[in-house]
Amino acid sequence: MWIIIAFFLFLLAGIIVLLPFFKPSAPSAPDEAVDPKLLALYTRRDQLYQAIREAKFDLDTGKLSPEDYERQVTRLKRQAASVLKAIDKREANLVPPEWDEQIEEQVRAERRGRTAARPVMVTAPAAATAGPARYCPQCGTRLNPGDRFCPACGARVH
Numbered sequence: 001m002w003i004i005i006a007f008f009l010f011l012l013a014g015i016i017v018l019l020p021f022f023k024p025s026a027p028s029a030p031d032e033a034v035d036p037k038l039l040a041l042y043t044r045r046d047q048l049y050q051a052i053r054e055a056k057f058d059l060d061t062g063k064l065s066p067e068d069y070e071r072q073v074t075r076l077k078r079q080a081a082s083v084l085k086a087i088d089k090r091e092a093n094l095v096p097p098e099w100d101e102q103i104e105e106q107v108r109a110e111r112r113g114r115t116a117a118r119p120v121m122v123t124a125p126a127a128a129t130a131g132p133a134r135y136c137p138q139c140g141t142r143l144n145p146g147d148r149f150c151p152a153c154g155a156r157v158h
């Protein structure tokens with residue numbers, strides 16, 4: 001009896017493990033590495049190319065009349081064109097990982113630039129005030145940093 005139970009447990013475990021491999025039509029997770037809709041489009045494109053090749057073969061072997069071949073291939077090529085357009089559109093929406101990396105690098109550079117610019121603006125006046133105090137050679141009034149004329153007597157200072 002326990003052998004049967006063990007067997008079914010084993011079977012159940014096997015089903016659970018293998019289940020993900022048997023649902024290709026399952027709704028796609030947004031974070032999936034490969035876009036299943038894009039894969040489906042690739043498959044469709046390949047099928048259409050294959051059908052075009054087969055039509056050519058059928059024409060060569062006389063299974064298709066040139067008119068039928070023309071009609072079929074025109075239809076297949078039109079379908080293939082729309083599939084290719086859909087592929088282009090979907091591929092354009094995909095952001096390759098290296099682009100992600102580039103964008104992140106750009107953001108980091110911008111952030112660096114911003115944090116680098118801030119201390120420059122802060123340290124410029126700070127460095128001026130930290131410099132040696134200057135006094136007017138005429139009246140001895142203490143000068144503000146950057147003063148070119150004495151604020152008290154108006155004498156030119158260096």
Ligand SMILES: [Zn+2]
Pocket residue numbers: 136137138139140141150151152153154155
């Ligand atoms: Zn002065």
